[in-house]
Amino acid sequence: SQTIHQWPATLVQPVGSPLSLECTVEGTSNPNLYWYRQAAGRGLQLLFYSVGIGQISSEVPQNLSASRPQDRQFILSSKKLLLSDSGFYLCAWSVFQGYRDLTGELFFGEGSRLTVL
Amino acid sequence: GQQVMQIPQYQHVQEGEDFTTYCNSSTTLSNIQWYKQRPGGHPVFLIQLVKSGEVKKQKRLTFQFGEAKKNSSLHITATQTTDVGTYFCAVLMKGAAGNKLTFGGGTRVLVKP
Numbered sequence: 001s002q003t004i005h006q007w008p009a010t011l012v013q014p015v016g017s018p019l020s021l022e023c024t025v026e027g028t029s030n031p032n033l034y035w036y037r038q039a040a041g042r043g044l045q046l047l048f049y050s051v052g053i054g055q056i057s058s059e060v061p062q063n064l065s066a067s068r069p070q071d072r073q074f075i076l077s078s079k080k081l082l083l084s085d086s087g088f089y090l091c092a093w094s095v096f097q098g099y100r101d102l103t104g105e106l107f108f109g110e111g112s113r114l115t116v117l
Numbered sequence: 118g119q120q121v122m123q124i125p126q127y128q129h130v131q132e133g134e135d136f137t138t139y140c141n142s143s144t145t146l147s148n149i150q151w152y153k154q155r156p157g158g159h160p161v162f163l164i165q166l167v168k169s170g171e172v173k174k175q176k177r178l179t180f181q182f183g184e185a186k187k188n189s190s191l192h193i194t195a196t197q198t199t200d201v202g203t204y205f206c207a208v209l210m211k212g213a214a215g216n217k218l219t220f221g222g223g224t225r226v227l228v229k230p
Contacts, residue, residue, distance in 0.1 A: 032217075036220075043205065043220055043223045044205065044220040044223075046218070046219060046220075049217045059217075090159055094218075105150060105162035106150075106152075106162065106218055107162070108159040108160050108161070109159065110159055111159050
C-alpha cells in the first residue's frame with residue numbers, strides 16, 4: 001500500500017533562518033507531488049506541484065522553492081524565512097495520469113506546522 | 118483565472134439538524150472533489166463527481182454536481198459531532214506542467230450538542 005511521510009511535524013524558526021521540509025512517498029511510482037500551505041483557519045493554497053523528477057511548477061511567487069531530486073521525494077525550502085511563512089504545510093501525492101482531464105484523489109501527509117518568530 | 122467560491126465560510130449547526138455547503142465556479146468544470154479536514158488533521162478525500170447532474174451518497178452525506186457542471190453541493194443530514202471539521206471542494210485545473218487541484222476556501226462546520 002502507498003504511504004506518505006512528511007517531516008518534521010512541528011518546528012519553530014526565527015525570521016531569516018533557512019527551512020527544509022521533506023516529503024517522501026512509498027508504494028507508488030511517478031506520482032504527481034504537491035506542496036500546499038494552510039494559514040490558521042484558512043483554505044489550502046497550492047505552492048508547488050511536480051509531475052516528474054526535476055519538474056517543478058510554482059504557483060505563488062514568494063521566497064520558497066521546491067525540488068524533486070528523486071521520483072518519490074519532494075522538498076520545500078527557503079533561504080530566509082519571513083513571519084508570513086508561518087502556517088501548516090501539507091505535502092500530497094496523486095496518481096500520475098498525464099494530461100487528461102481527470103485526476104485521482106490527493107493523498108495528504110500529516111503536515112508540518114511551521115511557526116516563524 | 119478560474120476560481121472556486123465556497124459558501125458559507127462558517128456553519129454552526131445544532132446536532133441532529135441538516136446543512137448544505139456549496140461550491141461555485143465561473144467556468145465549466147471537468148470534475149470536482151470533496152475533502153474533509155478534522156481540526157488539527159490533514160484533508161481526507163471524500164468523493165469525486167464527474168458527470169453532469171451526478172448525485173452520490175455516503176451514509177448521511179449527499180454530494181451533487183450541477184447540470185451545467187459549474188457548481189456542486191454537499192448536504193449532511195442529522196448532523197453529528199463527528200461531522201465537525203472543514204469541508205473543501207477541489208477542482209481540476211490544467212497548468213503549464215500538468216494537472217493540479219485548486220481548493221475552495223472551505224466551510225468550517227461547528228456542531229452544537
